[in-house]
Amino acid sequence: MPTASLAALPIRRLTLRDLTACADLSEDRGWPREEHKWGLLLAAGKGYGMDDPDGGLVSASVVTEYGPRERPDFGAVGMVLVADRHARKGVGRRLMRHIVVAMGPTPLTLHATPYGRPLYEELGFKVTGRAEMLLGRFTPGRPAPTVTTRAATADDLTTILRLDVEVFGSDRTHIITRLPAFADQLRVAEDNGRIVGYAAAWPNMDTHVVGPLIARDTETAKALLTSLAARTDRPLRTDIDVRHEELLAWAKERGLQSVAFNAVMTYGFAELPGDWSRRFAPLTVAAG
Numbered sequence: 001m002p003t004a005s006l007a008a009l010p011i012r013r014l015t016l017r018d019l020t021a022c023a024d025l026s027e028d029r030g031w032p033r034e035e036h037k038w039g040l041l042l043a044a045g046k047g048y049g050m051d052d053p054d055g056g057l058v059s060a061s062v063v064t065e066y067g068p069r070e071r072p073d074f075g076a077v078g079m080v081l082v083a084d085r086h087a088r089k090g091v092g093r094r095l096m097r098h099i100v101v102a103m104g105p106t107p108l109t110l111h112a113t114p115y116g117r118p119l120y121e122e123l124g125f126k127v128t129g130r131a132e133m134l135l136g137r138f139t140p141g142r143p144a145p146t147v148t149t150r151a152a153t154a155d156d157l158t159t160i161l162r163l164d165v166e167v168f169g170s171d172r173t174h175i176i177t178r179l180p181a182f183a184d185q186l187r188v189a190e191d192n193g194r195i196v197g198y199a200a201a202w203p204n205m206d207t208h209v210v211g212p213l214i215a216r217d218t219e220t221a222k223a224l225l226t227s228l229a230a231r232t233d234r235p236l237r238t239d240i241d242v243r244h245e246e247l248l249a250w251a252k253e254r255g256l257q258s259v260a261f262n263a264v265m266t267y268g269f270a271e272l273p274g275d276w277s278r279r280f281a282p283l284t285v286a287a288g
Contacts, residue, residue, distance in 0.1 A: 006050075006058065006089055011098045014047025014060060021057045022047070025081050028056075032205045040182050041079060041286060044174050048099055050091070058086050059095045063103065064287040066170040073170040074269065075103055077110040078286025092116075096123055100267065107268030111239070111285035113260070120265050128271045129264035131239040131285065132248060134256035135207070138229035138236050141254050145223035152186040152198060159195045160188065167214050169274025175283060176212075184208065187227050189220045199224040200283070201232060210238040213281035218246045221280045225251065238281045247280060 014022065019042060023033040041047070045064035052058045061080040067073030077099060082091045100108065100123060111131060112120050121127075152160065157177065165171050179186050183200035185208075190196065197215035201208040210228055215221035221244070229236055236256060240248050241264075252258070262285055266272065272288075282288050 006086060006091055007094065009050045009058060011048055011050050011095060014042060014049045014062075016042050018042065018047065018049065018057070018060075022049075022060050022079070025057045025060050025083060028083050029081055031081070034204060036182075036203060037284060037286065038079070040178060044178060045287065048095060048102070050095070052083065056083065058083055059091050061095055061099060062286065063099060063108075064175065065106065066168075066172050066288070068171070072106050073273065074107040074109060076286070076288035077108055078284070080116065093119055093122070096120070105268070107266065109264065109266045109272060109288060111262040112265050113262060117263050117265070123267070125265040125267045127263045128266050130242045131262050131264060131282075132242050132258055133237065133239050133260040133262065134248070134251055135237045135259045136235055136256040138225070139255045140226060140230070145219060145226050147189050147191070147220045147223035149187050149189045149223050149227040152188045156188055156195060160198050163195060163198065164212070164214060167275050167278045169272065175287065185228055185231055187224060189215060189224050191216070196220055197224055199228060201228040201236070204237065206234060207237045208232045208234045209284065210236055211281045212283045213238065214278060215280055216278060218244065221247050222250060239285050240281055241276060241279065243276065244280055
């Protein structure tokens with residue numbers, strides 16, 4: 001399709017009815033299909049994309065908003081994809097410009113690969129941090145973490161939400177309340193009966209992704225990661241803020257390997273809200 005014809009294609013909102021087409025687009029670009037993740041993002045966020053007259057999607061992306069519905073604190077952009085046959089024709093730039101305009105005054109954030117970073121910088125996004133992706137089979141070591149963990153229950157949800165908004169810096173109830181159904185594991189860490197952290201492990205192809213990981217301190221994060229690993233036979237994957245050097249070194253000693261770095265970028269605000277020292281890993285880099 002000529003570039004001029006691509007420029008004329010309308011950008012529309014995507015819905016859960018587009019789940020298969022989004023997964024097909026992921027596969028087209030050599031990514032895993034990730035239908036489970038696409039389902040969450042399309043249900044909880046705003047999808048944007050362009051239909052290909054020959055079938056399927058030319059491009060797709062999702063924005064997950066946080067804070068008050070009428071005036072969000074910020075939005076996280078993720079899953080920015082362009083079909084391989086339409087790559088390098090300005091489609092991604094047009095889609096991102098549309099999203100920036102559609103979101104108006106709402107600040108934005110995203111995790112950028114080295115490949116995508118130049119485009120986002122061109123649009124005005126600034127690098128404010130980095131996350132390191134780890135992948136591998138976790139092997140417990142000594143000494144074992146001493147912090148107590150247990151499976152979360154329905155009665156814990158209110159406390160988890162209160163802790164999450166304090167650490168994340170914005171209300172993401174619409175995401176966290178989906179975790180019990182989305183994740184295979186949801187666990188909390190306790191100190192004298194008080195919840196001081198929580199983490200989830202959710203299925204993504206042949207791995208379990210650990211995220212979100214919210215914890216009082218590094219020892220609590222270690223305990224949550226260890227407890228999740230003990231209850232799966234799949235490799236683990238997670239994205240750790242590089243400022244958490246101790247947790248990264250500890251995880252690598254236990255079998256997880258560094259596979260990629262992503263730049264954390266923001267548009268319209270200088271840095272992410274909340275308490276980074278207790279925010280160890282996002283739910284997914286596609287949603288923050």
